[in-house]
Amino acid sequence: xxxxxxxxxxxxxxxxxxxxxxxERITLDEWGYPxxxxxxxxxxxxxxxxxxxxxxxxxxxxxEREEEGA
Amino acid sequence: xxxxxxxxxxxxxxxTPMAAALPRILAGIPDHGAMDLDSHTAVHGPLxxxxxxxxxxESPLIGRIERARLGGRGGAGFPTATKLRAVWSARPxxxxxxxxxxxxxxxxxxxxxxxxxCESLPHLVLDGGELAAQAVGADELIVCVCExxxxxxxxxxxxxxxxxxxxxxxxxxxxxxxxxxxxxxxESALVNHLNGGPAKPTFTxxxxxEQGVRRRPTLxxxxxxxxxxxxxxxxxxxxxxxxxxxxxxxxALITLSGPVAHPGVxxxxxxxxxxxxxxxxxxxxxxxxxxxLGGYAGSWIGKELxxxxxxxxxxxxxHGASLGAGVVLLLSEDACPVAETARVARWLASExxxxxxxxxxxxxxxxxxxxxxxxxxxxxxxxxxxxRLSSLVRRRGACGHPDGAVNFILSAFETFAPDFQDHARHxxxxxxxxxxxxxxxxxxxxxxxxxxxxAS
Numbered sequence: 209x210x211x212x213x214x215x216x217x218x219x220x221x222x223x224x225x226x227x228x229x230x231x232e233r234i235t236l237d238e239w240g241y242p243x244x245x246x247x248x249x250x251x252x253x254x255x256x257x258x259x260x261x262x263x264x265x266x267x268x269x270x271x272e273r274e275e276e277g278a
Numbered sequence: 279x280x281x282x283x284x285x286x287x288x289x290x291x292x293x294t295p296m297a298a299a300l301p302r303i304l305a306g307i308p309d310h311g312a313m314d315l316d317s318h319t320a321v322h323g324p325l326x327x328x329x330x331x332x333x334x335x336e337s338p339l340i341g342r343i344e345r346a347r348l349g350g351r352g353g354a355g356f357p358t359a360t361k362l363r364a365v366w367s368a369r370p371x372x373x374x375x376x377x378x379x380x381x382x383x384x385x386x387x388x389x390x391x392x393x394x395x396c397e398s399l400p401h402l403v404l405d406g407g408e409l410a411a412q413a414v415g416a417d418e419l420i421v422c423v424c425e426x427x428x429x430x431x432x433x434x435x436x437x438x439x440x441x442x443x444x445x446x447x448x449x450x451x452x453x454x455x456x457x458x459x460x461x462x463x464x465e466s467a468l469v470n471h472l473n474g475g476p477a478k479p480t481f482t483x484x485x486x487x488e489q490g491v492r493r494r495p496t497l498x499x500x501x502x503x504x505x506x507x508x509x510x511x512x513x514x515x516x517x518x519x520x521x522x523x524x525x526x527x528x529x530a531l532i533t534l535s536g537p538v539a540h541p542g543v544x545x546x547x548x549x550x551x552x553x554x555x556x557x558x559x560x561x562x563x564x565x566x567x568x569x570x571l572g573g574y575a576g577s578w579i580g581k582e583l584x585x586x587x588x589x590x591x592x593x594x595x596x597h598g599a600s601l602g603a604g605v606v607l608l609l610s611e612d613a614c615p616v617a618e619t620a621r622v623a624r625w626l627a628s629e630x631x632x633x634x635x636x637x638x639x640x641x642x643x644x645x646x647x648x649x650x651x652x653x654x655x656x657x658x659x660x661x662x663x664x665x666r667l668s669s670l671v672r673r674r675g676a677c678g679h680p681d682g683a684v685n686f687i688l689s690a691f692e693t694f695a696p697d698f699q700d701h702a703r704h705x706x707x708x709x710x711x712x713x714x715x716x717x718x719x720x721x722x723x724x725x726x727x728x729x730x731x732x733a734s
Contacts, residue, residue: 217633217674218480238670241639
Protein backbone atom coordinates (compact mmCIF):
# COMPACT_ATOMS: atom_id res chain seq x y z
CA UNK A 209 0.00 0.00 0.00
CA UNK A 210 1.04 3.55 -0.66
CA UNK A 211 -0.56 6.86 0.15
CA UNK A 212 -0.55 10.63 0.14
CA UNK A 213 -1.21 13.16 2.86
CA UNK A 214 -3.88 15.79 2.56
CA UNK A 215 -5.04 18.44 5.01
CA UNK A 216 -8.67 19.39 5.51
CA UNK A 217 -8.01 23.14 5.90
CA UNK A 218 -11.46 23.77 7.39
CA UNK A 219 -10.97 21.24 10.17
CA UNK A 220 -7.32 22.12 10.87
CA UNK A 221 -6.78 24.25 14.01
CA UNK A 222 -3.00 24.43 13.89
CA UNK A 223 -2.28 22.15 16.84
CA UNK A 224 0.92 21.15 15.06
CA UNK A 225 1.01 17.53 16.25
CA UNK A 226 1.49 16.31 12.69
CA UNK A 227 4.71 18.25 12.16
CA UNK A 228 6.08 16.83 15.44
CA UNK A 229 5.30 13.28 14.38
CA UNK A 230 6.24 13.48 10.71
CA UNK A 231 8.85 16.24 10.33
CA GLU A 232 10.18 14.46 7.23
CA ARG A 233 7.12 15.52 5.24
CA ILE A 234 5.26 18.17 7.23
CA THR A 235 6.43 21.67 8.12
CA LEU A 236 4.44 24.46 9.73
CA ASP A 237 3.84 27.87 8.19
CA GLU A 238 4.32 31.07 10.16
CA TRP A 239 0.83 30.74 11.66
CA GLY A 240 1.30 27.11 12.69
CA TYR A 241 -0.68 25.45 9.91
CA PRO A 242 0.83 22.37 8.29
CA UNK A 243 2.37 22.44 4.83
CA UNK A 244 2.25 18.98 3.25
CA UNK A 245 3.82 18.34 -0.11
CA UNK A 246 1.17 15.94 -1.44
CA UNK A 247 3.86 13.65 -2.86
CA UNK A 248 3.48 9.89 -2.55
CA UNK A 249 4.77 8.61 0.77
CA UNK A 250 7.64 6.15 0.79
CA UNK A 251 6.76 2.79 2.39
CA UNK A 252 8.97 3.41 5.43
CA UNK A 253 7.01 6.59 6.24
CA UNK A 254 3.52 5.12 5.95
CA UNK A 255 3.32 4.00 9.58
CA UNK A 256 4.56 7.38 10.78
CA UNK A 257 2.02 9.11 8.58
CA UNK A 258 -0.77 6.96 9.95
CA UNK A 259 0.33 7.80 13.49
CA UNK A 260 0.37 11.51 12.66
CA UNK A 261 -3.12 11.31 11.15
CA UNK A 262 -4.46 9.51 14.23
CA UNK A 263 -2.85 12.02 16.57
CA UNK A 264 -4.56 15.02 15.00
CA UNK A 265 -7.06 16.36 17.57
CA UNK A 266 -9.43 17.57 14.84
CA UNK A 267 -8.94 14.68 12.37
CA UNK A 268 -7.78 17.20 9.81
CA UNK A 269 -4.83 15.19 8.50
CA UNK A 270 -5.93 12.61 5.97
CA UNK A 271 -3.90 9.69 4.74
CA GLU A 272 -5.36 8.88 1.36
CA ARG A 273 -4.61 5.31 0.39
CA GLU A 274 -3.47 4.38 -3.06
CA GLU A 275 -3.07 0.96 -4.55
CA GLU A 276 0.45 0.17 -5.71
CA GLY A 277 0.98 1.44 -9.25
CA ALA A 278 -2.09 3.64 -9.12
CA UNK B 279 -28.72 20.10 -37.75
CA UNK B 280 -32.41 19.90 -38.58
CA UNK B 281 -34.86 21.82 -36.47
CA UNK B 282 -37.30 20.07 -34.17
CA UNK B 283 -40.74 19.93 -35.83
CA UNK B 284 -42.44 22.03 -33.20
CA UNK B 285 -40.58 25.29 -33.84
CA UNK B 286 -42.74 28.28 -34.62
CA UNK B 287 -42.19 30.64 -37.54
CA UNK B 288 -40.42 33.05 -35.24
CA UNK B 289 -37.95 30.35 -34.32
CA UNK B 290 -37.52 29.42 -37.96
CA UNK B 291 -36.60 32.95 -38.81
CA UNK B 292 -33.83 32.60 -36.24
CA UNK B 293 -32.47 29.65 -38.19
CA THR B 294 -31.45 31.84 -41.12
CA PRO B 295 -27.77 32.79 -41.37
CA MET B 296 -28.71 36.10 -39.74
CA ALA B 297 -29.58 34.15 -36.65
CA ALA B 298 -25.95 33.43 -36.05
CA ALA B 299 -25.40 37.11 -35.46
CA LEU B 300 -25.65 39.00 -32.21
CA PRO B 301 -27.54 39.48 -30.03
CA ARG B 302 -28.43 35.95 -29.11
CA ILE B 303 -28.93 35.87 -25.35
CA LEU B 304 -29.83 39.55 -25.18
CA ALA B 305 -32.21 39.39 -28.19
CA GLY B 306 -35.29 41.51 -27.51
CA ILE B 307 -34.16 42.52 -24.01
CA PRO B 308 -36.68 45.06 -22.69
CA ASP B 309 -35.53 48.52 -21.62
CA HIS B 310 -37.40 48.19 -18.36
CA GLY B 311 -38.73 45.23 -16.43
CA ALA B 312 -38.72 41.59 -17.42
CA MET B 313 -39.65 39.90 -20.68
CA ASP B 314 -42.88 37.99 -20.07
CA LEU B 315 -43.51 34.42 -21.23
CA ASP B 316 -45.44 35.39 -24.37
CA SER B 317 -42.77 37.81 -25.59
CA HIS B 318 -40.09 35.31 -24.69
CA THR B 319 -41.80 32.62 -26.78
CA ALA B 320 -42.26 35.09 -29.65
CA VAL B 321 -38.53 35.89 -29.66
CA HIS B 322 -37.07 32.43 -29.13
CA GLY B 323 -39.84 29.96 -29.97
CA PRO B 324 -41.22 27.40 -27.53
CA LEU B 325 -39.06 25.00 -25.56
CA UNK B 326 -38.21 21.97 -27.72
CA UNK B 327 -40.31 18.95 -26.75
CA UNK B 328 -38.96 16.47 -24.27
CA UNK B 329 -38.39 13.35 -26.33
CA UNK B 330 -39.27 10.20 -24.49
CA UNK B 331 -36.23 8.05 -24.09
CA UNK B 332 -35.29 4.91 -22.27
CA UNK B 333 -34.14 5.37 -18.72
CA UNK B 334 -30.44 4.77 -19.17
CA UNK B 335 -30.04 6.43 -22.53
CA GLU B 336 -28.24 9.75 -22.33
CA SER B 337 -30.18 12.85 -23.33
CA PRO B 338 -29.22 14.05 -26.85
CA LEU B 339 -28.94 17.54 -25.36
CA ILE B 340 -25.74 16.55 -23.54
CA GLY B 341 -24.11 15.56 -26.85
CA ARG B 342 -25.23 18.85 -28.39
CA ILE B 343 -23.77 20.86 -25.53
CA GLU B 344 -20.53 18.88 -25.91
CA ARG B 345 -20.34 19.58 -29.65
CA ALA B 346 -21.08 23.24 -28.94
CA ARG B 347 -18.05 23.19 -26.58
CA LEU B 348 -20.00 25.22 -24.08
CA GLY B 349 -17.91 26.11 -21.04
CA GLY B 350 -19.31 27.24 -17.69
CA ARG B 351 -19.80 31.00 -17.36
CA GLY B 352 -19.41 31.28 -13.60
CA GLY B 353 -15.68 31.85 -13.94
CA ALA B 354 -13.93 28.48 -14.12
CA GLY B 355 -15.00 27.66 -17.69
CA PHE B 356 -15.35 23.95 -16.97
CA PRO B 357 -16.89 21.97 -19.89
CA THR B 358 -20.64 22.01 -19.24
CA ALA B 359 -21.36 18.66 -20.95
CA THR B 360 -18.86 16.89 -18.66
CA LYS B 361 -20.61 18.34 -15.64
CA LEU B 362 -24.07 17.30 -16.84
CA ARG B 363 -22.81 13.82 -17.66
CA ALA B 364 -21.28 13.40 -14.19
CA VAL B 365 -24.63 14.18 -12.54
CA TRP B 366 -26.61 12.09 -15.01
CA SER B 367 -24.40 9.05 -14.56
CA ALA B 368 -24.18 9.35 -10.76
CA ARG B 369 -26.43 6.43 -9.91
CA PRO B 370 -29.53 7.88 -8.31
CA UNK B 371 -29.26 6.66 -4.73
CA UNK B 372 -32.21 5.70 -2.60
CA UNK B 373 -32.22 9.33 -1.44
CA UNK B 374 -33.96 10.45 -4.62
CA UNK B 375 -33.43 12.00 -8.02
CA UNK B 376 -30.93 14.64 -9.00
CA UNK B 377 -31.40 18.35 -8.27
CA UNK B 378 -30.41 21.27 -10.50
CA UNK B 379 -29.30 24.56 -8.98
CA UNK B 380 -29.25 27.78 -11.00
CA UNK B 381 -26.36 29.85 -9.69
CA UNK B 382 -27.16 33.55 -9.91
CA UNK B 383 -25.49 34.42 -6.59
CA UNK B 384 -23.02 36.66 -8.45
CA UNK B 385 -20.87 37.78 -5.54
CA UNK B 386 -18.34 39.43 -7.85
CA UNK B 387 -18.81 43.19 -7.32
CA UNK B 388 -17.84 44.05 -10.91
CA UNK B 389 -20.25 41.56 -12.52
CA UNK B 390 -23.84 42.35 -13.36
CA UNK B 391 -24.62 39.79 -16.05
CA UNK B 392 -26.47 37.20 -13.94
CA UNK B 393 -28.47 39.97 -12.30
CA UNK B 394 -29.33 41.35 -15.75
CA UNK B 395 -30.39 37.92 -17.01
CA CYS B 396 -32.61 37.26 -14.00
CA GLU B 397 -34.25 40.65 -13.92
CA SER B 398 -34.76 41.09 -17.68
CA LEU B 399 -34.78 37.60 -19.25
CA PRO B 400 -35.92 35.23 -16.48
CA HIS B 401 -37.58 32.78 -18.88
CA LEU B 402 -34.36 32.12 -20.77
CA VAL B 403 -32.69 31.18 -17.47
CA LEU B 404 -35.64 29.01 -16.41
CA ASP B 405 -35.76 27.35 -19.85
CA GLY B 406 -32.11 26.39 -19.48
CA GLY B 407 -32.69 25.18 -15.93
CA GLU B 408 -35.61 22.98 -16.97
CA LEU B 409 -33.71 21.57 -19.96
CA ALA B 410 -30.70 20.78 -17.78
CA ALA B 411 -33.00 19.16 -15.21
CA GLN B 412 -34.51 16.95 -17.89
CA ALA B 413 -31.11 16.05 -19.27
CA VAL B 414 -29.74 14.87 -15.92
CA GLY B 415 -33.00 13.28 -14.76
CA ALA B 416 -33.71 15.86 -12.06
CA ASP B 417 -37.19 16.64 -10.80
CA GLU B 418 -36.34 19.79 -8.87
CA LEU B 419 -34.91 23.13 -9.90
CA ILE B 420 -33.66 25.65 -7.35
CA VAL B 421 -32.87 29.18 -8.50
CA CYS B 422 -30.34 30.86 -6.22
CA VAL B 423 -30.35 34.64 -6.45
CA CYS B 424 -28.30 37.11 -4.44
CA GLU B 425 -30.45 38.51 -1.61
CA UNK B 426 -29.53 42.09 -2.51
CA UNK B 427 -30.81 41.72 -6.11
CA UNK B 428 -34.43 42.69 -5.42
CA UNK B 429 -35.38 43.16 -9.10
CA UNK B 430 -34.01 39.69 -9.91
CA UNK B 431 -35.99 38.16 -7.07
CA UNK B 432 -39.17 39.89 -8.27
CA UNK B 433 -38.69 38.89 -11.92
CA UNK B 434 -37.77 35.25 -11.23
CA UNK B 435 -40.72 34.87 -8.80
CA UNK B 436 -43.12 36.29 -11.41
CA UNK B 437 -41.67 34.09 -14.16
CA UNK B 438 -41.97 30.94 -12.02
CA UNK B 439 -45.65 31.84 -11.39
CA UNK B 440 -46.23 32.43 -15.13
CA UNK B 441 -44.90 28.98 -16.00
CA UNK B 442 -46.93 27.27 -13.31
CA UNK B 443 -49.72 26.05 -15.56
CA UNK B 444 -50.59 22.68 -17.13
CA UNK B 445 -47.80 21.70 -19.48
CA UNK B 446 -45.80 24.67 -18.19
CA UNK B 447 -42.87 23.94 -15.92
CA UNK B 448 -41.22 20.55 -16.34
CA UNK B 449 -39.72 20.37 -12.87
CA UNK B 450 -40.63 21.72 -9.46
CA UNK B 451 -39.08 25.18 -9.37
CA UNK B 452 -38.35 27.35 -6.38
CA UNK B 453 -36.38 30.48 -5.61
CA UNK B 454 -33.89 30.82 -2.78
CA UNK B 455 -32.14 34.07 -1.82
CA UNK B 456 -28.49 33.65 -0.88
CA UNK B 457 -26.27 35.96 1.19
CA UNK B 458 -24.44 38.59 -0.82
CA UNK B 459 -20.92 37.50 0.09
CA UNK B 460 -18.14 37.06 -2.44
CA UNK B 461 -17.69 33.36 -1.71
CA UNK B 462 -21.41 32.49 -1.28
CA UNK B 463 -21.72 31.62 -4.97
CA UNK B 464 -19.00 28.98 -4.78
CA GLU B 465 -20.69 25.65 -5.56
CA SER B 466 -20.18 23.89 -2.27
CA ALA B 467 -21.10 27.07 -0.35
CA LEU B 468 -24.37 27.25 -2.26
CA VAL B 469 -25.11 23.59 -1.56
CA ASN B 470 -24.19 24.07 2.10
CA HIS B 471 -26.61 27.01 2.29
CA LEU B 472 -29.39 24.99 0.61
CA ASN B 473 -28.82 22.21 3.14
CA GLY B 474 -29.48 24.62 5.98
CA GLY B 475 -25.85 25.39 6.78
CA PRO B 476 -23.90 28.63 6.39
CA ALA B 477 -23.15 29.80 2.83
CA LYS B 478 -19.51 28.76 3.19
CA PRO B 479 -17.49 26.28 1.13
CA THR B 480 -17.12 22.72 2.38
CA PHE B 481 -14.29 20.23 2.11
CA THR B 482 -14.48 17.63 -0.66
CA UNK B 483 -15.19 14.71 -0.88
CA UNK B 484 -18.10 14.26 -1.17
CA UNK B 485 -18.30 15.77 -4.64
CA UNK B 486 -21.60 17.57 -5.12
CA UNK B 487 -22.37 15.73 -8.36
CA GLU B 488 -22.59 12.65 -6.16
CA GLN B 489 -23.89 14.11 -2.91
CA GLY B 490 -25.09 17.68 -2.97
CA VAL B 491 -28.42 19.16 -1.92
CA ARG B 492 -30.16 16.76 0.50
CA ARG B 493 -27.34 14.34 -0.40
CA ARG B 494 -28.72 13.92 -3.89
CA PRO B 495 -26.64 14.19 -7.08
CA THR B 496 -26.59 17.94 -7.75
CA LEU B 497 -25.83 20.04 -10.82
CA UNK B 498 -24.89 23.65 -10.17
CA UNK B 499 -24.78 25.80 -13.30
CA UNK B 500 -24.30 29.52 -13.71
CA UNK B 501 -27.37 31.43 -14.97
CA UNK B 502 -25.67 32.46 -18.22
CA UNK B 503 -24.52 28.89 -18.92
CA UNK B 504 -28.15 27.81 -18.69
CA UNK B 505 -29.30 30.62 -20.97
CA UNK B 506 -26.88 29.29 -23.61
CA UNK B 507 -28.27 25.79 -23.08
CA UNK B 508 -31.76 27.17 -23.75
CA UNK B 509 -30.56 28.40 -27.16
CA UNK B 510 -28.43 25.34 -28.02
CA UNK B 511 -31.46 23.12 -27.37
CA UNK B 512 -33.45 25.21 -29.86
CA UNK B 513 -30.88 25.83 -32.60
CA UNK B 514 -28.21 23.14 -32.22
CA UNK B 515 -24.47 23.07 -31.81
CA UNK B 516 -23.62 24.07 -35.40
CA UNK B 517 -25.58 27.26 -34.95
CA UNK B 518 -23.82 27.94 -31.65
CA UNK B 519 -20.40 27.51 -33.26
CA UNK B 520 -21.06 30.00 -36.04
CA UNK B 521 -19.77 32.62 -33.63
CA UNK B 522 -16.64 32.66 -31.52
CA UNK B 523 -13.27 30.95 -31.77
CA UNK B 524 -12.58 27.24 -32.39
CA UNK B 525 -11.65 26.59 -28.76
CA UNK B 526 -14.32 28.89 -27.33
CA UNK B 527 -17.30 29.06 -29.67
CA UNK B 528 -20.40 31.16 -29.18
CA UNK B 529 -21.10 34.44 -27.48
CA ALA B 530 -20.59 35.70 -23.95
CA LEU B 531 -22.03 38.31 -21.65
CA ILE B 532 -19.46 40.84 -20.53
CA THR B 533 -19.89 43.39 -17.77
CA LEU B 534 -17.87 46.40 -18.85
CA SER B 535 -17.24 49.17 -16.35
CA GLY B 536 -14.84 52.00 -15.68
CA PRO B 537 -14.36 55.20 -17.70
CA VAL B 538 -16.62 54.40 -20.69
CA ALA B 539 -19.65 56.36 -21.89
CA HIS B 540 -22.11 53.50 -21.34
CA PRO B 541 -20.92 50.93 -18.80
CA GLY B 542 -23.09 47.83 -18.63
CA VAL B 543 -23.65 44.29 -19.85
CA UNK B 544 -22.74 43.53 -23.47
CA UNK B 545 -23.01 40.35 -25.49
CA UNK B 546 -19.87 39.74 -27.55
CA UNK B 547 -18.60 37.02 -29.81
CA UNK B 548 -15.66 35.19 -28.21
CA UNK B 549 -12.50 36.54 -29.79
CA UNK B 550 -13.93 40.05 -30.35
CA UNK B 551 -11.34 42.73 -29.66
CA UNK B 552 -11.30 44.79 -26.49
CA UNK B 553 -11.28 48.06 -28.48
CA UNK B 554 -14.47 46.95 -30.31
CA UNK B 555 -16.18 46.31 -26.97
CA UNK B 556 -15.11 49.72 -25.68
CA UNK B 557 -16.36 51.30 -28.91
CA UNK B 558 -19.73 49.56 -28.49
CA UNK B 559 -19.94 51.20 -25.07
CA UNK B 560 -19.51 54.65 -26.59
CA UNK B 561 -15.74 54.87 -26.14
CA UNK B 562 -13.66 55.90 -23.15
CA UNK B 563 -14.29 59.07 -21.18
CA UNK B 564 -10.77 59.31 -19.74
CA UNK B 565 -7.28 57.95 -20.31
CA UNK B 566 -6.98 54.30 -19.32
CA UNK B 567 -4.17 52.69 -17.28
CA UNK B 568 -5.15 49.09 -17.85
CA UNK B 569 -7.96 46.57 -17.87
CA UNK B 570 -8.82 44.01 -15.21
CA LEU B 571 -10.16 40.82 -16.79
CA GLY B 572 -12.09 38.24 -14.81
CA GLY B 573 -12.86 40.39 -11.78
CA TYR B 574 -11.14 40.35 -8.39
CA ALA B 575 -9.80 36.85 -8.90
CA GLY B 576 -8.53 37.89 -12.32
CA SER B 577 -5.57 39.57 -13.98
CA TRP B 578 -4.58 43.00 -15.19
CA ILE B 579 -3.71 43.82 -18.79
CA GLY B 580 -1.54 46.91 -19.15
CA LYS B 581 -2.54 49.77 -21.47
CA GLU B 582 0.13 48.84 -24.05
CA LEU B 583 -1.43 45.38 -24.56
CA UNK B 584 -5.07 46.48 -24.70
CA UNK B 585 -5.01 47.60 -28.30
CA UNK B 586 -4.80 44.20 -29.99
CA UNK B 587 -6.40 42.17 -27.25
CA UNK B 588 -8.86 39.45 -28.34
CA UNK B 589 -11.46 38.50 -25.73
CA UNK B 590 -11.25 34.71 -25.65
CA UNK B 591 -9.52 32.49 -23.16
CA UNK B 592 -7.09 30.99 -25.66
CA UNK B 593 -5.84 34.47 -26.56
CA UNK B 594 -5.86 35.79 -23.02
CA UNK B 595 -3.93 32.77 -21.70
CA UNK B 596 -0.80 34.21 -23.35
CA HIS B 597 -1.12 37.11 -20.91
CA GLY B 598 -1.95 34.90 -17.94
CA ALA B 599 -5.54 36.15 -18.00
CA SER B 600 -9.00 34.74 -18.68
CA LEU B 601 -12.50 36.15 -19.04
CA GLY B 602 -13.60 34.48 -15.80
CA ALA B 603 -17.23 35.36 -15.29
CA GLY B 604 -17.04 37.96 -18.08
CA VAL B 605 -15.74 40.99 -16.24
CA VAL B 606 -13.84 43.78 -17.97
CA LEU B 607 -12.98 46.66 -15.71
CA LEU B 608 -11.05 49.65 -17.01
CA LEU B 609 -8.91 51.69 -14.65
CA SER B 610 -8.60 55.37 -15.50
CA GLU B 611 -5.43 57.44 -15.39
CA ASP B 612 -6.98 59.45 -12.56
CA ALA B 613 -6.74 56.42 -10.28
CA CYS B 614 -3.73 55.04 -8.42
CA PRO B 615 -3.27 51.32 -9.13
CA VAL B 616 -1.37 50.84 -5.85
CA ALA B 617 -4.07 52.37 -3.66
CA GLU B 618 -6.74 50.48 -5.60
CA THR B 619 -4.90 47.19 -5.12
CA ALA B 620 -4.56 47.88 -1.39
CA ARG B 621 -8.26 48.63 -1.09
CA VAL B 622 -9.36 45.53 -3.00
CA ALA B 623 -6.80 43.31 -1.22
CA ARG B 624 -8.21 44.43 2.14
CA TRP B 625 -11.74 43.70 0.92
CA LEU B 626 -10.72 40.25 -0.37
CA ALA B 627 -9.20 39.49 3.04
CA SER B 628 -12.45 40.57 4.70
CA GLU B 629 -14.40 38.24 2.39
CA UNK B 630 -12.55 35.16 3.65
CA UNK B 631 -15.20 33.00 5.29
CA UNK B 632 -12.75 32.45 8.14
CA UNK B 633 -12.62 28.70 7.86
CA UNK B 634 -9.10 27.97 6.63
CA UNK B 635 -6.03 29.21 8.52
CA UNK B 636 -3.81 30.01 5.52
CA UNK B 637 -6.61 32.10 3.93
CA UNK B 638 -7.55 34.00 7.11
CA UNK B 639 -3.96 34.78 8.08
CA UNK B 640 -2.40 34.92 4.63
CA UNK B 641 -4.86 37.30 2.98
CA UNK B 642 -4.74 39.60 6.00
CA UNK B 643 -0.93 39.62 5.91
CA UNK B 644 -0.95 40.22 2.16
CA UNK B 645 -3.39 43.13 2.47
CA UNK B 646 -1.27 44.56 5.29
CA UNK B 647 1.91 44.37 3.22
CA UNK B 648 0.27 46.02 0.20
CA UNK B 649 -1.06 48.77 2.50
CA UNK B 650 2.45 49.33 3.86
CA UNK B 651 3.84 49.65 0.36
CA UNK B 652 1.03 52.01 -0.66
CA UNK B 653 1.84 54.34 2.23
CA UNK B 654 5.60 54.11 1.86
CA UNK B 655 5.98 52.40 5.24
CA UNK B 656 7.11 49.03 3.92
CA UNK B 657 10.27 47.25 4.94
CA UNK B 658 12.87 46.94 2.23
CA UNK B 659 12.02 43.31 1.56
CA UNK B 660 8.27 43.87 1.06
CA UNK B 661 8.31 42.45 -2.46
CA UNK B 662 9.87 39.20 -1.23
CA UNK B 663 7.31 39.18 1.57
CA UNK B 664 4.48 39.34 -0.99
CA UNK B 665 5.99 36.44 -2.93
CA ARG B 666 6.50 34.38 0.24
CA LEU B 667 2.95 35.01 1.48
CA SER B 668 1.51 34.18 -1.93
CA SER B 669 3.18 30.78 -1.92
CA LEU B 670 1.88 30.16 1.63
CA VAL B 671 -1.69 30.94 0.60
CA ARG B 672 -2.00 29.26 -2.78
CA ARG B 673 -3.84 25.92 -2.96
CA ARG B 674 -4.17 25.77 0.81
CA GLY B 675 -7.83 26.71 1.18
CA ALA B 676 -10.95 24.58 0.80
CA CYS B 677 -12.04 26.80 -2.09
CA GLY B 678 -10.39 28.94 -4.74
CA HIS B 679 -10.82 32.29 -2.94
CA PRO B 680 -7.26 32.58 -1.59
CA ASP B 681 -5.81 31.60 -4.98
CA GLY B 682 -7.95 34.19 -6.75
CA ALA B 683 -6.92 36.92 -4.32
CA VAL B 684 -3.22 36.08 -4.76
CA ASN B 685 -3.67 36.09 -8.52
CA PHE B 686 -5.18 39.58 -8.40
CA ILE B 687 -2.47 41.01 -6.14
CA LEU B 688 0.48 39.48 -8.03
CA SER B 689 -0.93 40.58 -11.36
CA ALA B 690 -1.27 44.17 -10.11
CA PHE B 691 2.34 44.03 -8.88
CA GLU B 692 3.57 42.89 -12.24
CA THR B 693 1.45 45.18 -14.41
CA PHE B 694 1.99 48.33 -12.36
CA ALA B 695 5.52 47.57 -11.11
CA PRO B 696 6.85 51.15 -11.49
CA ASP B 697 3.93 52.52 -9.44
CA PHE B 698 4.56 50.04 -6.63
CA GLN B 699 8.28 50.91 -6.61
CA ASP B 700 7.42 54.59 -6.54
CA HIS B 701 5.06 54.16 -3.59
CA ALA B 702 7.51 51.98 -1.68
CA ARG B 703 10.03 54.83 -1.93
CA HIS B 704 7.91 57.97 -1.72
CA UNK B 705 4.60 56.94 -0.18
CA UNK B 706 1.21 58.15 -1.26
CA UNK B 707 0.58 60.00 -4.50
CA UNK B 708 -2.06 62.58 -5.41
CA UNK B 709 -4.23 59.96 -7.11
CA UNK B 710 -4.33 57.74 -4.00
CA UNK B 711 -7.50 59.45 -2.72
CA UNK B 712 -9.60 58.39 -5.69
CA UNK B 713 -11.42 55.09 -5.21
CA UNK B 714 -12.47 53.78 -8.58
CA UNK B 715 -12.76 50.01 -8.44
CA UNK B 716 -16.27 49.08 -7.29
CA UNK B 717 -16.70 47.38 -3.93
CA UNK B 718 -20.06 46.48 -2.42
CA UNK B 719 -21.62 48.56 0.28
CA UNK B 720 -22.59 46.15 3.00
CA UNK B 721 -26.27 46.86 3.39
CA UNK B 722 -28.99 44.32 3.75
CA UNK B 723 -31.68 44.93 1.14
CA UNK B 724 -34.74 44.66 3.32
CA UNK B 725 -37.08 45.26 0.36
CA UNK B 726 -35.76 42.12 -1.34
CA UNK B 727 -36.18 40.07 1.82
CA UNK B 728 -39.78 41.24 2.13
CA UNK B 729 -40.49 40.37 -1.50
CA UNK B 730 -39.16 36.90 -0.95
CA UNK B 731 -41.18 36.38 2.20
CA UNK B 732 -44.32 37.21 0.26
CA ALA B 733 -43.34 35.12 -2.76
CA SER B 734 -42.75 31.93 -0.78
